[in-house]
Amino acid sequence: MQNFSGVGVSPGRIIGSVRQMPKPVSEPAVGERLSSSTTADEATASLRAASKVVQAELQGRAAAATGAGRAVLEATALMAADPMLIKAAVKLITSGTSAERAIWESGASVAEMLHNLGGYMADRATDVLDVRARIVAELRGVPAPGIPQSTEPFILIAEDLAPADTATLDPAKVLALVTSGGGPQSHTAIIARALGLPAVVAAPGVDELVDGTEVYVDGAAGTVSVDPAADEQALVAAWLLAAETLAVFDGTGSTADGHLVPLLANVGGAVDAVKAAELGAQGVGLLRTEFCFLERDTEPTIDEQVVAYRGVFDAFPGKKVVVRTLDAGADKPLPFLTDSTEPNPSLGVRGYRTDLTTPGVLKRQLTAIATAAADSPAEVWVMAPMIATVDEASDFAAMCRVAGLKIPGVMVEVPSAALLADRILGEVDFVSLGTNDLTQYTMAADRQLGTLAALNSPWQPAVLHLIRLTVAGSIAQGKRKPVGVCGEAAADPVLAVVLVGLGVSSLSMTARSLSAVGAVLKSVTLDEAKRLAELALSARNADEARTRVRAELPILEQLGL
Known part of the structure; x- marks a missing residue:
């Protein structure tokens, strides 16, 4: 086998x-010419026929899709027969360029023009490049990408x-x-x-x-x-x-000896929130407010934001909803807020830092959150992403107070925030660990690269030590303040046990993970979780940490986890 x-x-x-x-479509050779057996008219006819096939195929997929997927496909289908795209390619064919190379160069020119226009038009540049690849694939008789x-x-x-x-x-x-x-x-x-x-x-x-x-x-x-x-x-x-067995969560996260660990949901809007509530989530540990801002070339109004946030709050009456303010930048660029020319956007102006370059957007968002929370039965907390210093935490807390928001917090996803957790928690009421970025920044490993998967694991002992240090910072405040986890690590039932053993007070995850995490937590006592956390902390590397803990949890085999 x-x-x-x-x-x-x-x-x-x-x-x-x-x-x-299908593999990505390779670029036709620079300077590729028409073959001696093909006339310009024949190549033009082949190009037009290929564009029509691509358009029809995309329209068919759009008709079968729903929601955002349908909108993406409809926009791409329109580009497949765009007169400007085809006209420029035909002109190149007339001068002797092959049809594949002509549509490739034409697509590049149109995409660059749209990108330079900025805003909504810049977003369409990706559609042009997708169409270009599909037409080349059709001309070559190979599978289209996707x-x-x-x-x-x-x-x-x-x-x-x-x-x-x-x-x-x-x-x-x-x-x-x-x-x-x-x-x-x-x-x-x-x-x-x-x-x-x-x-x-x-x-x-x-x-x-x-x-x-x-x-x-x-x-x-x-x-x-x-x-x-x-x-x-x-x-x-x-x-x-x-x-x-794993299909149902009973609505109470706890260890076998009754130590309560609320299991919350990460959501991206009202639809997600309703589904999470139906699956038994004990609240929302991360509301990604980017859903209000993405796919727009202008900032949403305060009224638009209020309606969007209230839909999430209404799904959890009497329960905690933690709102993360706009986390724009890096892989979530916004034309009215971020600089697409930054050489290293993951280390650039993103999250809370956008208030330095575009002040006012965060203030208006906090106003919208406060307005939505004012007549809501939900318990609304609010936190800022990409906080790196005590001063930033203090300034954000002050902005929340001005807006009328009573429970400010910050994300711990930069190592400096974990190192200074005791002082940062002197300024805010809670912190939430964003393990995705905390791991990426701790290990200096891009989380999208498969070659760095071993480094970019939240099981890395260095990351676990930073999490324990963050918890220690909360205890140092006298009255212990909440330390939650809202990164993808919380969705791992095995790692969830370790996080609880490290002293984390709540876990937030995709709603589908609630039942598995809840089932595994209920199989251990708090003392056992603490022992397993020490096993992971003392491991040599991420694989050893994970293997050690898995070996101590027989329930994993029973549940197929």
Whole structure:
């Protein structure tokens, strides 16, 4: 049996046939000319025919899609027959350039023009480049990029998934996700957890599997096996039974001896909040307010924000809702707020720092949050991302007081904030650990790179020590202040036990992870969790830390985790 090993990022056991995500379309050679057997008129006709095929295919997908996915596909379909794009390509063909190279150069020119216009038009530049690749693929007679279509469910294999790829990802068709690249906190991992799909990332070699190959995927162990036998089929059957146990969270997070650990949800809007409430979430530990700002070229009004926030608050009457202020920058650029020319945006003006370059946006957002909270039965807390100094924490708390918000906090995702947690908690009422960025910045490892997956793991002892230091800072304040976790680490049932053992007071995660985390927590006492935390802290590396703790939790095998 041929086996592949990677990083398990979303539990589940499944057997199915693989479908490969088509490889990115390669650029036609610079200076590529028409062949001696092809006239300019013939090449032009081929180009126009290819653009129509691409447009029809995208329109068909759009008709079958819903919501944001449909809007993305409709916009891309329009670009496929854009007169300016085709006209410029035809002009190049007339001068002797091949059809593939002509549409490639034309697409580059149109995309650059749109990018320079800024705002909404700049966002359409990506659509042009997508269309360009699809037309070249059609001209070459090779599969177009994107999620493959299939009448039967399949296991998707890819190098990695970009946010745009997920617009057409149908969970009813995609049984599991396996990537050769990416890492435990990559976009693929986050999407898989949100959809409840078994997933393995950073598994070298899987992109060589032939379409139709039957494989067994274990999303907890991080393994992929070709031609599964009876043993793997039995494991899948056992998982299906265990999944029934994991389908329901009883609404109370606690250890076996009754130590309460509220299990909250990470949400991106009212729809997410309603679903999380239905799944038993004890509140919201992270409301990503970017949902109000993305896909816009102007700042939303205070009234627009109030309506959006209130929809989330109303889903959790009498419960805590932690609102993170706008985390723009890095992989979430906004045309009216961030600088797209920054050489290293992850270390640039993002999160709270945008108030330095564009003052007023944060103040208006806090006003909107306070207005939405004023007549809401929810208990609204608010926190700022990318806080690095005590002064920043103090200034943010002052802004919250002016706005009428009573419970200010900050994110701990920069190592300096963990090191200064005691002093920062002297200025605010709580902190929440964003383990995705805290790991990335601690280990100096881009969380999207599969080659750095081992470094970019929240199981790294260095990261765990920073988490313990943050908790120690809360205790140093005399009256202990809450320290939550809202990063993806909280969705790992095994790591959740360690986090509780380190003294974390609440865990927030994608709502689909609530039941698994709740079940594993209830299998240990608080003292046992503390012992397991020490095992992880004293480990040599992330793999050793995870292996040590897993070996002490027999419930994982029972639940297929």
